[in-house]
Each structure stands twice: as structure tokens, then as C-alpha cells.
Amino acid sequence: MKQFRAFVIKEFYHIFRDRRTMLILLGMPITQILIFGFAINMEVTDIAVAVLNPNPDTYTNQIIERVNANDYFHVDYTIHSQNEIDELFKQNKIDLAIVFPNNFNEDLVHSGKADLQLISDTSDPNTGTIIVNYASGIIADYQKEINNISGNPPYQIVATTRMLYNPEMKSSYSFVPGVMGLILMVISTMMTSISIVREKERGTMEVLLASPLRLSQILIAKTIPYLSLSFINLLTILYLASFLLGVPIRGSLFLIIIISTLYIFLSLLLGLLISTIAKKQVEAIIMAGIGLTMPVMLLSGMLFPIDNMPFLLEKLTHIIPARWYIVIMKKLMIEGLDFTFIIKELSILLGMTGLILALSMLNSKKRLE
Amino acid sequence: MGTLKFLIEKEFKQTLRNSIIPKLIVGYPIMVMLIFPWAINFEVKNIKVSVVDHNNSVYSQRLIQKVDASKYFIINNITSSYDEAMVDIEKTNADIILEIQPFFDKNIVKNKTADVMLSANSVDGTRGLLGNAYLSQILNDYSSELRSELAHTDMSPKHKMSAINIIPQYKFNENLDYKVFMIPALMVMMVTLICGILPALNIVSEKENGTIQQINVTPISKYQFILAKLIPYWIIGFIILSIAFVVVGLLYGIWPAGGFFPLYISSLVFIVGISGLGLIISNYSETLQQAMFLAFFFILIIILLSGLFTPIASMPKWAQIVAYSNPLSYFMEIMRMVYLKGSSYRGIANPLLFLTAFAVGFNTWAVLSYRKR
Numbered sequence: 136m137k138q139f140r141a142f143v144i145k146e147f148y149h150i151f152r153d154r155r156t157m158l159i160l161l162g163m164p165i166t167q168i169l170i171f172g173f174a175i176n177m178e179v180t181d182i183a184v185a186v187l188n189p190n191p192d193t194y195t196n197q198i199i200e201r202v203n204a205n206d207y208f209h210v211d212y213t214i215h216s217q218n219e220i221d222e223l224f225k226q227n228k229i230d231l232a233i234v235f236p237n238n239f240n241e242d243l244v245h246s247g248k249a250d251l252q253l254i255s256d257t258s259d260p261n262t263g264t265i266i267v268n269y270a271s272g273i274i275a276d277y278q279k280e281i282n283n284i285s286g287n288p289p290y291q292i293v294a295t296t297r298m299l300y301n302p303e304m305k306s307s308y309s310f311v312p313g314v315m316g317l318i319l320m321v322i323s324t325m326m327t328s329i330s331i332v333r334e335k336e337r338g339t340m341e342v343l344l345a346s347p348l349r350l351s352q353i354l355i356a357k358t359i360p361y362l363s364l365s366f367i368n369l370l371t372i373l374y375l376a377s378f379l380l381g382v383p384i385r386g387s388l389f390l391i392i393i394i395s396t397l398y399i400f401l402s403l404l405l406g407l408l409i410s411t412i413a414k415k416q417v418e419a420i421i422m423a424g425i426g427l428t429m430p431v432m433l434l435s436g437m438l439f440p441i442d443n444m445p446f447l448l449e450k451l452t453h454i455i456p457a458r459w460y461i462v463i464m465k466k467l468m469i470e471g472l473d474f475t476f477i478i479k480e481l482s483i484l485l486g487m488t489g490l491i492l493a494l495s496m497l498n499s500k501k502r503l504e
Numbered sequence: 505m506g507t508l509k510f511l512i513e514k515e516f517k518q519t520l521r522n523s524i525i526p527k528l529i530v531g532y533p534i535m536v537m538l539i540f541p542w543a544i545n546f547e548v549k550n551i552k553v554s555v556v557d558h559n560n561s562v563y564s565q566r567l568i569q570k571v572d573a574s575k576y577f578i579i580n581n582i583t584s585s586y587d588e589a590m591v592d593i594e595k596t597n598a599d600i601i602l603e604i605q606p607f608f609d610k611n612i613v614k615n616k617t618a619d620v621m622l623s624a625n626s627v628d629g630t631r632g633l634l635g636n637a638y639l640s641q642i643l644n645d646y647s648s649e650l651r652s653e654l655a656h657t658d659m660s661p662k663h664k665m666s667a668i669n670i671i672p673q674y675k676f677n678e679n680l681d682y683k684v685f686m687i688p689a690l691m692v693m694m695v696t697l698i699c700g701i702l703p704a705l706n707i708v709s710e711k712e713n714g715t716i717q718q719i720n721v722t723p724i725s726k727y728q729f730i731l732a733k734l735i736p737y738w739i740i741g742f743i744i745l746s747i748a749f750v751v752v753g754l755l756y757g758i759w760p761a762g763g764f765f766p767l768y769i770s771s772l773v774f775i776v777g778i779s780g781l782g783l784i785i786s787n788y789s790e791t792l793q794q795a796m797f798l799a800f801f802f803i804l805i806i807i808l809l810s811g812l813f814t815p816i817a818s819m820p821k822w823a824q825i826v827a828y829s830n831p832l833s834y835f836m837e838i839m840r841m842v843y844l845k846g847s848s849y850r851g852i853a854n855p856l857l858f859l860t861a862f863a864v865g866f867n868t869w870a871v872l873s874y875r876k877r
Contacts, residue, residue, distance in 0.1 A: 155789075159797045166801075170808050174823035177546070177630055181817040224675060225847040227837065247667060254673045258844045260680035261546050262815065267672045268637075278668050290651040292567075292618050292643045296636050298626040299593065309628045325800075329793050416712075416792045417705055418524045424800055425528070425697050433540050438813060440628060442599075443545045451539070462596075469627045472594055 138348055142356035149330070150360050157364075160326075164318050164368045165375065171310040172380040179265045185212035185220060185229045192240040194281075198251075201277050202233065207269060224256055231255045231266050300470050308383075311376040312464035313437025316457035318372065319365050319395065320402040320431060321423075326361045327406025328419040336416055350499065358403040365399040385471025391464065394477075397484060398460045404491045405456075411498035431457050459483050507724060511732030519706075519736055528698070533744045536694050537687070537751040544686040548634040552580040554589040554598035561609035567620075570646055571602065576638045593625050600624040600635045612650060676844045684758055688839035689812045691748050696803060696832060699741040699775050703782030704799040706733055707874075708789050730871045734779050741775035742768075761846030767839070770852065773859045774835040780866030787873040806830045811837065831862040 150157055184202060188195050203210045208231075212223060223229045234252040236242075242249040253270055257263030301308045331354070334340040343353050369392070376382040384391065406423065413419035433439060434448075435457035441449060452458050459480045466472045519525055553571055557564050572579045580598045583589055592598035603621040605611075611618035622639055626632025677684045710716040719729065749767070753759045760767050782799060789795035809823055810816075810832035816824055827833045834855035841847035 153791070153794060156794050156797050159801050163801055163804075166805060170805065170823070174809060174819045175814045176818050177814055178818045179815075225841065225845045226851045227841065227847075243668070248669060249667075250669050250671055252671045252673060254675055256676060257674040257678070257680055258676045258840055259685050259815070260677060260682055263674055263677075264680065267674075271670050271672075274668055274670060290612065290616050290654055291647045292612075292620060292650075294620050294622050294640055294643055296622045296624065298632050298636075299623055301626040301629060301632070303629075306629050321800075325796065326793075329796065333793070415522060417522050417709060420701070420705060420792065420796050421524055421528060424796060425532075425701060428697065428800075428804075429536065429540070429693065433543050439544050439546065440548075440631060442550050442631075443547055444543050448539065448542045452543075465627055466594075466596075470594065476594060 138346070139352055139356060142348065142353065143359050146330075146357055146360045150364070160322055160364055161367065161371070163322065164314070164372045167314045167318055168311070168372060168375045168379065171314050172307045172376070175310065176306045177261070179262050179269070180207050182208045182231055182266055182269070183212075183229045184208055184210045185214050185223055185232045186210055187214050187217065187220070187232065187234045189215075189235065189237050190240060194240050194243055194249075195235050198274060198277055199233070201273050202270065205269075205273055208273075220254060229256070230262075231270060233270070305381075307376070307380045308469050309465065310437070311372070311380065311382050312461045312468065313435065315369070315372055315395065315464060316398075316435055316437055316461045317431055318368060319399050320405075320457055321427060322368065323361055323365050323399055323402035324406040324409065324427060325420070325423040326364070327358055327403050328409040328413065328423045329416055330357055330361075331407065331410035332413050332416050332419040335410075335414075351496075354407060354499075358407070361403060361406075362396075362399055365402075366396065369395050369399070382468065383471075384468050386467035386473070390474060391467050394460070394463055394467070394481065394484075397488065398456065401456055401484065401488045401491065404488060404495060408491050408495040408498065411495055430455060434458070436461050453483075456484060456487050459487075508728050508732055511724065511728060512735050515732055515736045519702075525702075529740055529743055530747065532698070533694060533747040534751055536690060537748050537755065540690055541683045541687050541752075541756065544690065545682040546630070547682055548631050548638075549576050551577050551600060551631070551635045551638070552592075552598045553577050553639075554581040554583065554592040554601050555579060556583055556586050556589050556601060556603040558584060558606040559604050559608035560584075563609040563612055564604045567604065567643075567646055568602075570642050571639070574638065574642060576635075593623075598625075599631065600639065602639065613654070683756060684844060685840070687752055687756070687758060688843045689836065691745065691752075692810075692812060692832060692836050692839055693807055694748065695741055695745060695771070695775065696778055696807060698744060699737055700778045700782045700803050701796070701799050702740070703733065703737050703779040704785040704789075704795045705792060707783060707786035708792050708795040711790065712792055726871050726874050730783060730867070730874060733783060734776070734867070734870075737779040737782075738772070738775050741779070742772070745771050745775075758843070760843045762842035762848065763846075766842050766847075766849065766852060770835060770838045770842075770856055770859060773856065773863050774831065777831050777859060777863035777866050780863065780870045783870040784866060784873055787870065787875075806832050809833075831859055834858045834862075 186199055188199065199210060202208050212219075212229060214220065214223070217234070220229075220232045220234075223232070232254040234254065236250055236252075239249045239251070251274065253267050255263045255266045331340075334343065344350065346353075348356075373384065373391070377384055409419055409422050413422055431437075434452045435455050436452070437457070441452055441458065444452065463477045463480045463484075466477055555568055555571070557568065568579065568582065571577050581589065581592055586601070586603060589598065589601045589603075593601065601621075601623040603623070605619050605621070608618050608620075620643065622636055624632040624636050674680065707716070710719070745768075749760075749764070781802075785799050785802070786795055789798060805826075809819070809827045810830050811827060812832065816827045816833060819827060837855050838852045838859070841851050845851070
């Protein structure tokens, strides 16, 4: 037992000696929370507009004025031909073009109907359609104004809406569990795999094996400092999320911490597995860093909703532990549900942990002979 | 000049000695372009609805049918208990509850107005918002239908309404396919990861191996040394992107509207810049672990604050400053402009200029920061 403790302390020294990395490891969650909490959002604002108005008159001018008066829109260009529209889009100078036909005012007054064209840049489909929705809303309001209508037309079904769990629809609510899933996994996996492979590369692994400790004890001793580091990161993230971003922690904090610790443990074991496959540090870095980052960021549900994915891909996401962890965290933190609702996801995580452990043990027996 | 050739040859040999790298160069772009475009989608659909119908009339059932027929919604359950529907939400079997009040039919016919309650799970804010918007749209359509059916029996005088008919036109990506928008983003992300991290590992592994001492005692100049280290990564980046372009074109039928030439020119400048950044990190690190984490730290930040996933315009001022000092933002803009809009050189001239400035800056810094100790 004393020898085990000595090993663990040695591993801690390794980390403390590398100040720079330690700073990054502790600083990463902070920057991620700041970025995800404040910078990443899908709101559409700052819409640049070009207007083609061949016959400026009361109605057309009023519509343009209404659009410009709205906080989100600003009319930057008044153009005189359709050709200019394309070029302005291609130079990314406008997001929306409003095109009035020649007889807009006349048509509206005499026949009560007039057309109006809204051309939007739908490179980003959501943004493009939201822009058209906003503009249509402004024009619809204007239409009510000129018709002196207030209130609802007859036979209108009125909906009252309630936003459950996240009434202000803050994107940070769904991002924070994602950040937890990404940071905890990537750091733990990378640190463990690099550390073990480094010893193999330097030849110091042989020295360790010659010591009275068993291989399994050596490996566990290696993971303990990273477990503590990740645990500190977990607490940092929870603290920042709750006090800086106002993300609620409605469920049992105890459960959250226990399950997160399980997840950290899983990631450490994954790092262990990678270390049995990689022969060099560079390989370990490529596998754990480049290989893991993209799938976890894109397929775990942290950025892109899994509900949208086609059937096969959705099944593929089942392999990624972060996916299940994120679901559990959302249910515990934001929906405040209790244990019975996460049994399925928890069992999957436990199963994965066991599998990775078994694989690592199988592999490491072969390797170090 | 001869020295340079030998140095480049040495670099190639060293790099390829890691058996994983050739596999990475060929396999990674194929895998990334094969799998991820299907995942990176902000579209909201397959919204599961649990209906609580307190009315059970022809009118309420018609509403339910309309929701069922919509491509956005899937009816999960029809019940008469709100609590049961809430359990659906908690078990993630439903995303939104549509509650139809009792006397729905009587209210429509007699009082000309009726209420429904929408409760949306908004943990994912966008999903809640859009689910709400789509359902409201269905309600509006239904209201219009009822209006034209029932207004015949209505005795109130009609008045003349002026109607402005809006014709929307969607330009670039008319099919509103998210893949087209996000595939350039995937390419940028992939190139950044590989051409940013691998060079960062390069000089540091020489430091760790001790071979750096041998280079330091040779008369090779700093410029030659750094240049020889960079060139293999330019070539690797070039190959990776080319494979990606081809896979995307063959698999999804998406080819750059602006042609390959502007694409390759900007990609080259970007790769030069980002590998320069990797080398800078390498110069300032003593161990592989340090280099890896430093590189990863920066790369994660610049990927997120570049307009790749979310627009720069939606960011707060401080984040925008970071985004505009970020070479990725400009490269991302160019890639999307050329792929989607077919922008000519006039369109990409500005961002390309910035990219060139970054490339020059980073590489100068890389050369200057290398010290033969």
C-alpha cells in the first residue's frame, strides 16, 4: 500500500512539474464555458438589406421605413437594377433584398392586392428562412396598420405557449452538458494515453514493471492524478455554469457528481485502451486528439441535435459515450428528473466502462510481454 | 538549394515512419466526408407530439390529423390526461404537448375563437422555438380554413382589405439543404486539426528524441530548417483537401460553384498559415504533451469562434474581435462563398488578403522563435 501511495505521489509530481500544461488543463473548461455560454448562439441579428424601388411612393417608402426602423434590419443599399443584387450577395454585403414591382402603389390602391419580392441568402438555411419570417412579420403588421385592423380575425385558434424547463430558451442550457461531455472526455483520454505511452517510449515502463507493484496497480496509480484533475474541472464547470451562466442544477447534485465521476473513469480507461494500441506518443495523440475530437464534437449531441440524424447515423452515435452522458446531464441538471428516468443511459455507460476495461486488460497482457 | 532538398527528404521519411500518418491522410478525409455531413444539421424536424384531447370532436380530430400530416411532426400519443403527456416529455418520448381544451368545437362555432395550450420542451431552445412556430403555423392554416368554411353563415359585413402578397425567393442553396452549408465547415475543421496539430508535434518530437541537437550543430540556416519542416505539411494538407473535394463531389454532387482554382489558392495560403502556427507552438514547447495541449487549446477556440457553426454576427463584441483576428473566419468565409455562391476574385479578395497577412506573420514568427541552443 505504501508503494502504491508512492507511485501516486510520483504521478502527481509529474503533473505539477509541467506548469504550462496544468494551466491549460485547468483553464480549458473556463474558456469553453465562456465561449459556449456567451459567444455561441443562433440568434439572427444584424441583417443588411438592399432595396429595389422603381417607383418610390407612400406605401413603398413606408414599408422600407418600417423595415429600417426595426433593430435587426438596416437598409444599406438602394439599387436600381436586378443585376446588382447578385453581386451584392456574392460579396457578402447583404443578407436580404426587397424588390418592389413597378406598380406597387397603384395595384394596392386600385385592386387591393400587390406583390412584393423578398430575396434572402439561404446559404445558411435557418438564417435565411428566419430573415424572411422576420421581414414578413414586419410587413404583415404594416398591412394590419393600413387596414385599421386590431386584434384577431374571426375564427382564429389562439395558442398559449409554455416553454418547459428553459423558458428563456437560452442556448447555454443545452450547451453546458455538451461542454462537460467534451472536456472531461478529451482531457482524461489524452492525458492518460500520452502519459502511459511516454513511459513506454522512454523505456521507463520496463523500470516500473521491475518494481514490486503489479501492472494493474501501476496503471491505476497513473490514472488517479488525472481523475483528480478532471474532478476539479467538473466542479469548475458546474460552478461557472451555475453562477455565471445561470444554468440551473435542478436535480440531485450528488447524482450529477457520481455519474460524472463514472464518466471520467470511463474516459481514463479509454485512454488506457488507446495506450495499448499506440506504439508512439504521436500515434496516441493522433488517436486521442484528432481521432476523438471530431466525432465527440459532432456526433454526441452537444452541438447538433441527434433527432435530426438519419437512422443509420443515429445508431452510430450510440457508440459514443459522451452521447449518453450528455442525455443524463440534461435530464438531471435542467429537467430535474430523478434516478428512475436515467436507468437506461446509466446502464449503457456502465456497460461501456466494463467493455473498455476488459479490452484494455486483454491488450495490455499481450503487449508488455 | 541542395541542402533544402535533402532536408525535405528527411522530413518526409521521418513523418511517414509513423505508420498511422499515411492512414490518416487517406482515411480521415474519406471517413469525415462520408459520415459527418449527415450529422451536422440544425434543421428541426421529427418533432414528437403528445396530444391531450379534452374535446374529442370532429374539429379537434381534424386538427390532430393536420399535425400528423405535417412533415415536421410525429404524433407520439393521444391521451386525455395532461399528466400522462408530461411523463412522455420526461421520458423524452415527446418534445411538445398540444392540449385541446374541452368545448373546443362549441367555442369555434359559437364564440368564433378557441384556445389550445402548447407546452414545448425547450432545453434545446431552438427546437422548442421552431416546434412552437411550426405548430402555430398549422393552427393559422386551420383557422383560415375554418374561416372560409364557416364565414358563409356569418352575417357581419365584409370590408375591403388591402393585401400585400409576399413572394419569398431563396438564393444559393435553394433546397435549404444544411449539408451544403456545413460541408465547407467540415473541410475547414479537418484541415485545421491536421495541419495545426501535426506540425506542432514535429519540432517537439525532435526535441524529445534528442535529434534536435544534431541539427543545431549543422550550418543549416533557420529558414531552410523551418521551410523543410513546413513543406511536407503543405503537401499533406493539399492531398487531404483534394480527397475531400472529390469525395464530396462524387457522393453528394456538391462541386464548388466558383471553380477549384480560387479554392486551391486560398486553401494553400491557409495551410501555410496554420502550419506556421503549429510550428510556433512547437518552438515554445519542451514536451509532446505540452505541445499537444497548447495546440488543442488554441485550435478548439479558433474553431468555435470562426463562424463555422454559428454566425459571427450573433456574437457579442468581445467574441467578434477574436473572430476577426482569427484566420479561420476568413478561410471559412472564402470556402462558403466559393462553394455556394460562386463568388469571383472580387468577392474573396478581402479575406484572402487577411489570410495572406496571417500566413506571412505566423511563418515569420516561427522562423524567428526557433533558437539553436
